Amino acid sequence: MQSKNPVFARSNEFKSGGYATFDAPSSGRGAPPADASASTLEEWYRKPSATPTQSRRMTLDDVVVRTALLGGVLVLGAAAAWFANVGLLLAIGAALVGFVLAMWAQLSKKVRPGVMFAYAAVEGVFVGAISHAYSSLYDGIVGQAVLGTLGAFAAMLIAYKTGVIRNSPRFTKVLTIAGLGYLVFGLVNLAFAAFGGTSVYSAGGLLPVLVSGFGVVLASLFLVLDFDYVEQGVRNGLPVKESWRAAFGLVVTLVWLYLEILRLVAILRGDD
Structure with a gap:
């Protein structure tokens, strides 16, 4: 089962098969066996590495920090565009x-934080x-x-963590x-x-509200896929660098959700 967020769908690292499905890392010690047990993986991670930072596994805190960093750059880009009052073109x-x-x-098969930061800055200008x-x-x-975006994010996270909404093949x-x-x-x-x-x-009339509301719900539900595959990545013991990919996927979905909510609120207020 693959995430349909394009960031995670492209990455084998976030599949449920675990780290044994990855390309061999460049740490000089090779990948663990395909049938590696939890204890074998633990021993593998403790082996000396040519790049010590890659021996640490990704945690939820890593994803949160990198999401905040990318989001901060996006907000700075948005603020610059706001105060400069850039044109439509x-x-x-x-x-x-x-x-x-x-x-x-x-x-890209390689995790590229620089490209992700560039995206955040440029997309911030658009936002x-x-x-x-x-x-x-x-x-x-x-x-x-x-506030609507933060509320939708919190609601989806609570629904996911409490099991109200779970990822499945049918979902x-x-x-x-x-x-x-x-x-x-x-x-x-x-x-057109x-x-x-x-x-x-x-x-x-009612049609624009229904269509825009559908977009908000759809973007919100995609957060569930993101949460699931971040959780899969942490559970599979990914290298810490993969937290950049997880953070980037969340930022992409949050930008989409914000724009959908912005349009819905505009439609509702335009009908007042």
Whole structure:
């Protein structure tokens, strides 16, 4: 069972098969046997390594710290774009560059913290520009969207940890189909609006609320996949460097969730 967050789906390290499914590390001591037991893995990690930092296993604290670092850079980029009041063209350019950087970080077999930080900075410019544009129309909307994002994150984390929502093959399959459908819908809607049509989100009535609300729920549920595969990574005893990949996946999902909530709040306030 693979995570459908593209960051984790690309990485063998976060599969449930454990560290025995990884490519052999470059520490000079090779990978543990495919049938290694927990005690064998413990002994393997204690062996001398050409790169001592790789002998330490990833912990939840490592993921939290790196998520905070990437999130901090994103917030700084957003603040810079906000106060500079960057234009729409620069915002679109930042979004495209951010997409390329995200794909680079995702598709690379090597963990690339530098690329991840670059993504956070560039994506922050896009988020800051979009947030400023919405704020000029609806006072206080950014604070509402931030609180909504934090609330959704906390709710999904509690639901996951208490077992109310758990990952499963069926859950992953349904969420994947829904995510792909939502992506196709978004691209079609964008193309339709670009050629003079009316966007679903500006059509008025209940439909925009339902569609945007679906996007918020979908992004929130993807957090469950992220939590599950972070937990799998910690349980499988990944090297500490893999915490960067886990943190990056969470940041990508949180940015998506924030933008969906921002749009939903704007639609709701526009109907007042």
